[in-house]
Amino acid sequence: MTEAAEPQHIVTRFAPSPTGRLHVGHGWSALMAWDMARAHGGVFRLRVEDIDGTRSRPEHVAGIVEDLQWLGLDWDGDIIFQSRRLGQYDAALKRLKEMGLTYPCFCTRADIAASGSAPHGAEGPVYPGTCRRLSGEERQGRIAAGEPHAWRIDMARATAQAGPLAWQAGTFPFGKPGETSIVAAHPITAGDVVLARKDAPASYHLSCTLDDAAMGVTHVLRGADLRTATDIHRLIQTLLALPTPIYIHHPLLVDAEGRRLAKRSGSIALADLRAHGADPAQLAADLRAGRFPIGISVAQA
Numbered sequence: 001m002t003e004a005a006e007p008q009h010i011v012t013r014f015a016p017s018p019t020g021r022l023h024v025g026h027g028w029s030a031l032m033a034w035d036m037a038r039a040h041g042g043v044f045r046l047r048v049e050d051i052d053g054t055r056s057r058p059e060h061v062a063g064i065v066e067d068l069q070w071l072g073l074d075w076d077g078d079i080i081f082q083s084r085r086l087g088q089y090d091a092a093l094k095r096l097k098e099m100g101l102t103y104p105c106f107c108t109r110a111d112i113a114a115s116g117s118a119p120h121g122a123e124g125p126v127y128p129g130t131c132r133r134l135s136g137e138e139r140q141g142r143i144a145a146g147e148p149h150a151w152r153i154d155m156a157r158a159t160a161q162a163g164p165l166a167w168q169a170g171t172f173p174f175g176k177p178g179e180t181s182i183v184a185a186h187p188i189t190a191g192d193v194v195l196a197r198k199d200a201p202a203s204y205h206l207s208c209t210l211d212d213a214a215m216g217v218t219h220v221l222r223g224a225d226l227r228t229a230t231d232i233h234r235l236i237q238t239l240l241a242l243p244t245p246i247y248i249h250h251p252l253l254v255d256a257e258g259r260r261l262a263k264r265s266g267s268i269a270l271a272d273l274r275a276h277g278a279d280p281a282q283l284a285a286d287l288r289a290g291r292f293p294i295g296i297s298v299a300q301a
């Protein structure tokens with residue numbers, strides 16, 4: 001553990017996907033990121049990760065704004081919408097293509113599932129590399145024929161080009177401000193992840209990495225489920241010469257059965273608590289103190 005000098009200026013963010021109402025875990029995460037910024041006279045930004053055209057809904061954006069405001073949170077500057085930044089993602093993808101680090105992938109989910117041999121990584125099944133082995137001629141022919149395709153990173157090549165990778169893990173708000181440690185990144189275990197989806201010129205990994213850099217984010221505070229994503233984001237930063245924030249991964253909240261809170265599984269939504277007359281100031285104080293509604297607790301690591 002090394003003591004690093006605290007950055008002059010702190011910029012944190014909360015980056016929800018508008019695919020449902022926010023639950024208590026989102027509220028906890030947003031409060032911590034807001035507190036980190038506000039405690040240091042820094043900046044707190046809100047980014048809506050809405051490139052998933054089929055699952056993102058405008059009414060959920062309104063719900064996110066309502067829920068955060070109800071909890072007493074505000075944000076600096078305009079809300080950033082990823083759906084309005086597709087041109088930036090496309091330009092970055094073009095650079096990675098020119099560097100020879102990507103390939104088009106025509107596989108459907110069913111193709112990948114049927115390949116059977118795929119080992120499971122923290123990011124889900126690791127892509128078996130089927131389309132990496134296609135010839136240049138076949139790729140061009142299938143693209144020219146209009147066959148839908150995603151773009152994947154050639155992870156072996158990209159990591160070889162990038163060399164050894166590491167990121168700085170912060171501990172605040174769980175430890176002291178300025179306390180960080182160096183974590184080696186091993187993105188190769190995630191395999192050839194998608195950089196651009198069939199239906200959008202970006203994936204979560206590409207858009208999130210580019211946006212954190214464009215927004216000047218100095219500290220990314222997010223759930224421990226995104227720990228492997230951080231390794232991938234670190235790789236993309238190196239390839240595209242982008243700055244690297246400090247990362248803090250907070251534990252996830254679970255319900256009484258030990259299941260992760262999810263937007264879809266009837267977890268306690270902030271809107272439900274509000275409808276039942278919860279006092280937002282009390283709830284925010286409780287979450288800040290690590291006191292959660294009945295049945296909800298921090299997952300054991």
Ligand code: GLU
Nearest residue numbers: 015016017049208222226
């Ligand atoms: N949009 C992601 C989510 O809602 C979070 C991304 C991040 O914080 O990097 O799970």
